[in-house]
Amino acid sequence: MLSLFRNIADNHGSVERSIAQRQLALKTRDSESWFIQIIKLTEMYELPSPIEVLDLVPEKHIWKKLVYNAVNDYWKNILILEARTKVSMKMLNFDNFKVGVVHxxxxxxxxxxxxxxxxxxxxxxxxxxxxxxxxxxxxxxxxxxxxxxxxxxxxxxxxxxxxxxxxxxxxxxxxxxxxxxxxxxxxxxxxxxxxxxxxxxxxxxxxxxxxxxxxxxxxxxxxxxxxxxxxxxxxxxxxxxx
Known part of the structure; x- marks a missing residue:
């Protein structure tokens, strides 16, 4: 979703970009609009807002790396916080945990x-x-x-x-x-x-x-x-x- 949104933002003059600008400006947060879901995702992963992306579209490789790291860091922290509450996992070393790296x-x-x-x-x-x-x-x-x-x-x-x-x-x-x-x-x-x-x-x-x-x-x-x-x-x- 986030990669697709970046591509839409980069397609200047397209119908999709115009729809994105209009819906981001007018739709409320309880809307089921796809673009409102993008807002929620960028907030959850602490990424630049959709409006910021529309104003200054990042290079594709930069955006891909930014999203990859943000998503990995978010779920890594969630997993570690949950695991630390499990007494049965107290012997497991969480300090070396990295997404994509096997134990x-x-x-x-x-x-x-x-x-x-x-x-x-x-x-x-x-x-x-x-x-x-x-x-x-x-x-x-x-x-x-x-x-x-x-x-x-x-x-x-x-x-x-x-x-x-x-x-x-x-x-x-x-x-x-x-x-x-x-x-x-x-x-x-x-x-x-x-x-x-x-x-x-x-x-x-x-x-x-x-x-x-x-x-x-x-x-x-x-x-x-x-x-x-x-x-x-x-x-x-x-x-x-x-």
Whole structure:
């Protein structure tokens, strides 16, 4: 719509441009006129008004870029504001979110079937849609126990599943060691200790390492290992519950 309006505005002497000028001048905001809808769109996306465009028609490539950026910024902000209200998405890093740029999970994933499966499990975890016992208890109004069905020691939330459950320690230990060895070669030993000795930091590292900007050069390698860890834990949990 916005591109079409710009083309109409640029077509001096045309019937369509004359109609646009007349309707923009005379129609009220509750009108169903197509040109009134253009006013509402330009206001929503904080673009130059239709009258301004008619007075000074921007170059096509400039208008296209302006509209593209305005629309992307608007919906990006809407999505981020909504996502920040979701407790289940608190581990997701919104600071790096860009329209048209895939998340590190998919950027680091290969195209082979196993890699895609790993990425799918990781995407569920990072978006808060991977169902654990604590989720079931919450959904059922606590009529279902939140106790871990593997070790029966603690509530099975994300922290317990990824870091604490003793029944999964055999699987977890190998990948944690690989992650630690990877980072030992990249960053200061004190930073490595802070990441692995504090459970909140370790959980964030596994779920979405892009929150740690100082690890940017290693994001892809970390993601491949953490996706493998999550998928292996998922497989082990599933097999133990059969």
């Amino acid at each position: 590190n999970i998919w950027e680091s994933s290969g195209s082979e079937l196993l890699s895609v499966k790993r990425a799918c499990v990781k995407a569920k975890i990072i978006s808060g849609t991977y169902t654990l016992q604590a989720n079931r208890a919450k959904f059922n109004g606590n009529r279902t126990s939140s106790l871990c069905p593997l070790c029966f020691k603690q509530s099975e939330d994300l922290m317990h599943f990824l870091i604490k459950c003793n029944s999964l320690e055999g699987v977890r230990r190998k990948f944690i060691m690989l992650l630690r060895n990877l980072l030992n070669d990249k960053i200061n030993a004190l930073l490595v200790d802070d990441l692995f000795n504090f459970e909140d930091n370790l959980l964030q590292l596994i779920v979405d390492c892009t929150k740690f900007q100082f690890l940017k050069q290693s994001w892809s390698n970390i993601e491949r290992l953490s996706s493998s860890l999550c998928f292996s834990l998922h497989q082990k949990r599933t097999s133990l519950l059969l």
